Amino acid sequence: MTTPPTIEQLHAAAAEHADQGRPVPCQQGTPADRAAWTSEDRHDLARAAEQCAPCPIRAQCRAVAVHAQEPTGAWGGTVPGRRGGTGRINTPAVLAALAAHDHPATVREIAAHIVAGTPSPKDRQEVASIAARLVSTGRATKTGAGNRVRYTTTTEQETAA
Numbered sequence: 001m002t003t004p005p006t007i008e009q010l011h012a013a014a015a016e017h018a019d020q021g022r023p024v025p026c027q028q029g030t031p032a033d034r035a036a037w038t039s040e041d042r043h044d045l046a047r048a049a050e051q052c053a054p055c056p057i058r059a060q061c062r063a064v065a066v067h068a069q070e071p072t073g074a075w076g077g078t079v080p081g082r083r084g085g086t087g088r089i090n091t092p093a094v095l096a097a098l099a100a101h102d103h104p105a106t107v108r109e110i111a112a113h114i115v116a117g118t119p120s121p122k123d124r125q126e127v128a129s130i131a132a133r134l135v136s137t138g139r140a141t142k143t144g145a146g147n148r149v150r151y152t153t154t155t156e157q158e159t160a161a
């Protein structure tokens, strides 16, 4: 596993991107907006994690949290308990994978797209959980049943990750 950046390197990268007109989302808005990233409310954290999608340092940020097994906060699009072994399976990644398919995608297809290879059972489980939540909130549709379940995103503007 590649060594992740230190917190200081992460902050320096954030400042550099901000200087170049690419601010990181968790440093934007009001103090109340920014508090979502450190909230103890899981709904706030989930919303914050989704706002990480366009962040220019999302991968590094996620790597820091995964490496440190960070128990609190939204980091790199992930939330506590759902950072995963790689941190790759998250809501923005699932939405991006759905958008990348020109047909309704199975859980296996979504997971394979995200990990760029053969997904593990845990990867598929994570994708299934996120896809179910997207369906329940109207951001994806579900067709079929059992092993034939397929998903399609309904929110084009949220798929850039």
Ligand code: SF4
Binding pocket: 014, 024, 025, 026, 027, 037, 051, 052, 055, 056, 057, 058, 059, 061, 062, 074, 075, 076, 077
């Ligand atoms: S990935 Fe999210 S938490 Fe990390 S720096 Fe970017 S906006 Fe902030």
